[in-house]
Amino acid sequence: xxxxxxxxxxxxxxxxxxxxxxxxxxxxxxxxxxxxxxxxxxxxxxxxxxxxxxxxxxxxxxxxxxxxxxxxxxxxxxxxxxxxxxxxxxxxxxxxxxxxxxxxxxxxxxxxxxxxxxxxxxxxxxxxxxxxxxxxxxxxxxxxxxxxxxxxxxxxxxxxxxxxxxxxxxxxxxxxxxxxxxxxxxxxxxxxxxxxxxxxxxxxxxxxxxxxxxxxxxxxxxxxxxxxxxxxxxxxxxxxxxx
Amino acid sequence: xxxxxxxxxxxxxxxxxxxxxxxxxxxxxxxxxxxxxxxxxxxxxxxxxxxxxxxxxxxxxxxxxxxxxxxxxxxxxxxxxxxxxxxxxxxxxxxxxxxxxxxxxxxxxxxxxxxxxxxxxxxxxxxxxxxxxxxxxxxxxxxxxxxxxxxxxxxxxxxxxxxxxxxxxxxxxxxxxxxxxxxxxxxxxxxxxxxxxxxxxxxxxxxxxxxxxxxxxxxxxxxxxxxxxxxxxxxxxxxxxxxxxxxxxxxxxxxxxxxxxxxxxxxxxxxxxxxxxxxxxxxxxxxxxxxxxxxxxxxxxxxxxxxxxxxxxxxxxxxxxxxxxxxxxxxxxxxxxxxxxxxxxxxxxxxxxxxxxxxxxxxxxxxxxxxxxxxxxxxxxxxxxxxxxxxxxxxxxxxxxxxxxxxxxxxxxxxxxxxxxxxxxxxxxxxxxxxxxxxxxxxxxxxxxxxxxxxxxxxxxxxxxxxxxxxxxxxxxxxxxxxxxxxxxxxxxxxxxxxxxxxxxxxxxxxxxxxxxxxxxxxxxxxxxxxxxxxxxxxxxxxxxxxxxxxxxxxxxxxxxxxxxxxxxxxxxxxxxxxxxxxxxxxxxxxxxxxxxxxx
Numbered sequence: 001x002x003x004x005x006x007x008x009x010x011x012x013x014x015x016x017x018x019x020x021x022x023x024x025x026x027x028x029x030x031x032x033x034x035x036x037x038x039x040x041x042x043x044x045x046x047x048x049x050x051x052x053x054x055x056x057x058x059x060x061x062x063x064x065x066x067x068x069x070x071x072x073x074x075x076x077x078x079x080x081x082x083x084x085x086x087x088x089x090x091x092x093x094x095x096x097x098x099x100x101x102x103x104x105x106x107x108x109x110x111x112x113x114x115x116x117x118x119x120x121x122x123x124x125x126x127x128x129x130x131x132x133x134x135x136x137x138x139x140x141x142x143x144x145x146x147x148x149x150x151x152x153x154x155x156x157x158x159x160x161x162x163x164x165x166x167x168x169x170x171x172x173x174x175x176x177x178x179x180x181x182x183x184x185x186x187x188x189x190x191x192x193x194x195x196x197x198x199x200x201x202x203x204x205x206x207x208x209x210x211x212x213x214x215x216x217x218x219x220x221x222x223x224x225x226x227x228x229x230x231x232x233x234x235x236x237x238x239x240x241x242x243x
Numbered sequence: 244x245x246x247x248x249x250x251x252x253x254x255x256x257x258x259x260x261x262x263x264x265x266x267x268x269x270x271x272x273x274x275x276x277x278x279x280x281x282x283x284x285x286x287x288x289x290x291x292x293x294x295x296x297x298x299x300x301x302x303x304x305x306x307x308x309x310x311x312x313x314x315x316x317x318x319x320x321x322x323x324x325x326x327x328x329x330x331x332x333x334x335x336x337x338x339x340x341x342x343x344x345x346x347x348x349x350x351x352x353x354x355x356x357x358x359x360x361x362x363x364x365x366x367x368x369x370x371x372x373x374x375x376x377x378x379x380x381x382x383x384x385x386x387x388x389x390x391x392x393x394x395x396x397x398x399x400x401x402x403x404x405x406x407x408x409x410x411x412x413x414x415x416x417x418x419x420x421x422x423x424x425x426x427x428x429x430x431x432x433x434x435x436x437x438x439x440x441x442x443x444x445x446x447x448x449x450x451x452x453x454x455x456x457x458x459x460x461x462x463x464x465x466x467x468x469x470x471x472x473x474x475x476x477x478x479x480x481x482x483x484x485x486x487x488x489x490x491x492x493x494x495x496x497x498x499x500x501x502x503x504x505x506x507x508x509x510x511x512x513x514x515x516x517x518x519x520x521x522x523x524x525x526x527x528x529x530x531x532x533x534x535x536x537x538x539x540x541x542x543x544x545x546x547x548x549x550x551x552x553x554x555x556x557x558x559x560x561x562x563x564x565x566x567x568x569x570x571x572x573x574x575x576x577x578x579x580x581x582x583x584x585x586x587x588x589x590x591x592x593x594x595x596x597x598x599x600x601x602x603x604x605x606x607x608x609x610x611x612x613x614x615x616x617x618x619x620x621x622x623x624x625x626x627x628x629x630x631x632x633x634x635x636x637x638x639x640x641x642x643x644x645x646x647x648x649x650x651x652x653x654x655x656x657x658x659x660x661x662x663x664x665x666x667x668x669x670x671x672x673x674x675x676x677x678x679x680x681x682x683x684x685x686x687x688x689x690x691x692x693x694x695x696x697x698x699x700x701x702x703x704x705x706x707x708x709x710x711x712x713x714x715x716x717x718x719x720x721x722x723x724x725x726x727x728x729x730x731x732x733x734x735x736x737x738x739x740x741x742x743x744x745x746x747x748x749x750x751x752x753x754x755x756x757x758x759x760x761x762x763x764x765x766x767x768x769x770x771x772x773x774x775x776x777x778x779x780x781x782x783x784x785x786x787x788x789x790x791x792x793x794x795x796x797x798x799x800x801x802x803x804x805x806x807x808x809x810x811x812x813x814x815x816x817x818x819x820x821x822x823x824x825x826x827x828x829x830x831x832x833x834x835x836x837x838x839x840x841x842x843x
Contacts (some may be wrong), residue, residue, distance in 0.1 A: 104664075222749065
């Protein structure tokens with residue numbers, strides 16, 4: 001994998017390189033540049049570039065200009081921005097050029113690692129290293145357990161901690177796993193299940209809307225009505241009348 | 244800016260609040276009623292005294308007129324009685340009958356027809372004369388009435404003769420009485436009588452008596468009517484009532500001028516008749532009363548008109564004052580941009596202009612003070628920013644993180660990342676409200692740094708229902724509370740920090756709890772009094788900054804959060820301590836359940 005790493009500060013560049021090397025263990029070639037102009041030269045002369053990781057603010061030519069030029073040259077090249085700037089203007093412009101991700105300094109190692117791994121997986125048809133193949137079944141079991149738990153506890157307060165404790169996982173890990181396995185945020189899933197239960201209660205019973213709200217773990221019935229409308233396009237009362 | 248409350252309410256000593264409108268109403272009413280009533284009273288008294296005077300003059304005049312007419316009438320009647328003196332036949336007949344009194348005299352037809360003729364010619368065309376009787380001394384009675392007149396008389400029936408005798412040939416006027424000298428039903432007649440004497444010898448010959456019905460008097464008096472209820476009386480010399488006949492001939496006491504009646508009297512020069520006109524004063528006052536009632540109606544109508552006008556006028560006057568008052572209230576509540584429109588070009592206009600000027604000045608002063616403060620803060624901030632460029636800071640952190648990563652210091656790298664996020668969240672002041680999720684992320688970052696510092700001594704447990712994660716909370720709400728809990732709860736033992744949320748009706752309760760050493764009673768009191776104090780947020784002044792212990796600052800942090808919540812959401816919201824705890828400490832945050840509608 002050919003990666004173009006553009007960062008003006010040597011220490012950070014080295015750090016980034018270390019992370020990349022941690023993630024990708026073979027067939028790796030990292031080209032380094034400390035400004036946009038040099039980077040663009042490298043990009044043009046290199047026979048193939050699989051990923052560009054760039055800072056925004058640099059001398060000679062900044063990251064945004066580099067993005068624009070690379071995109072002109074070769075549209076498909078995935079680009080990841082690593083920047084200390086979270087100004088909306090930068091982010092918007094970067095996103096317009098179709099960057100894969102926009103990471104804020106100081107970056108979390110895991111974050112960058114995940115992004116690189118994803119791009120690697122997308123770029124290569126070949127399966128990644130075999131050490132992950134054993135896990136899916138076990139993880140799917142966990143997800144099923146979590147879903148069951150949620151279904152049983154819809155009337156209660158469901159927090160990440162609550163779920164994590166019951167499946168003996170770290171909350172953060174559970175949240176990430178759930179997102180990876182189902183493609184959905186855990187909180188969105190809980191809300192979805194609650195709305196589903198509410199729908200069922202609204203049509204199946206004659207309970208008051210406030211009672212239904214409480215039974216679905218959203219005791220604030222105004223908030224419940226708002227959520228319900230967002231999910232179904234109708235207020236609870238309208239939904240019930242429609243049958 | 245706010246006035247002392249005592250000046251808002253009228254104090255106990257000052258009179259009760261009376262609106263300008265009421266005052267004007269009273270004034271208007273007084274202005275209408277007092278002159279009207281005064282002029283009414285004066286008119287009434289003047290008019291009635293004038294009317295009395297006029298009536299007196301008029302009735303005097305009438306009485307005079309009546310007296311003249313009456314006198315003439317009496318003279319005419321007298322002539323009937325006097326006609327005897329010029330008739331020898333009559334005198335002869337009477338002389339012939341002047342013997343001693345006896346009953347059962349016989350009158351020859353010659354005598355009676357002669358007498359009859361005499362009388363009839365005298366009373367010719369006098370229809371009011373009921374009958375004329377000539378009494379001879381021997382008891383014979385001659386009259387013009389051949390069928391109905393008696394031919395004898397008896398002394399007891401004719402008491403009047405004594406008076407006629409006393410008058411000695413003069414005219415005697417007798418009050419109305421039933422005459423006994425008729426054969427038929429005796430009519431009620433007034434009479435004039437006279438003693439007949441021989442013109443030569445002056446010897447007594449008899450009496451003549453002319454009986455009069457009331458019609459003669461009526462003819463004279465009928466045209467005389469002073470006022471509606473006025474009455475006219477005629478008295479003879481003895482005070483007997485001659486007219487009207489209905490009064491029964493009694494000798495009624497003569498009425499005099501008094502408060503109820505107006506009397507005018509007049510005596511005839513001849514015949515001794517007294518004419519008395521009696522006018523009840525009420526008659527005179529009748530017109531005056533009508534006038535007064537007219538005036539009263541007019542003043543009533545004017546009062547009504549005055550009421551309407553004063554309501555309108557006071558509205559005109561009071562409205563700008565009221566609107567000015569409302570504006571003042573708004574200014575009092577801090578709306579310094581309020582200006583009152585100047586509607587009238589008078590004192591109120593001046594007042595309004597003065598008010599506006601005052602408020603603008605106030606507004607300007609306050610803005611200056613505020614702006615000064617803001618500018619100072621901005622200057623401080625930009626000084627800070629110029630010293631530490633965020634980009635530089637983040638890059639530095641990144642370098643450290645990378646260095647740590649290179650040396651396999653993964654934990655250090657993670658902490659630096661957390662620190663960066665913490666800084667970024669704190670510095671980024673764009674929004675004042677964030678979702679609870681964002682706030683929790685921030686707290687987690689903070690806790691991850693604290694865990695790094697405290698290692699195994701800090702455990703955290705954050706239990707927030709997924710549905711609460713999208714609730715909007717003020718930014719930087721939780722971290723100071725968590726920091727506070729760690730700072731005051733931590734001792735040598737490990738500390739467990741629990742953060743839970745709970746929906747309470749329309750509010751959200753956030754509970755931050757620790758199992759640490761708890762709050763010392765003294766500090767508990769201080770915190771409570773601090774939370775109870777509704778003092779506005781005070782920017783940390785120089786003296787606070789001078790206290791480097793940080794304790795005071797922490798106290799301010801709690802109070803500032805509390806005040807911030809109260810200002811944002813109202814007095815029902817804010818921080819509170821859970822006093823039921825015997826171990827550790829628990830702090831409650833109550834905020835309304837708000838969320839972003841446009842999410843998803």
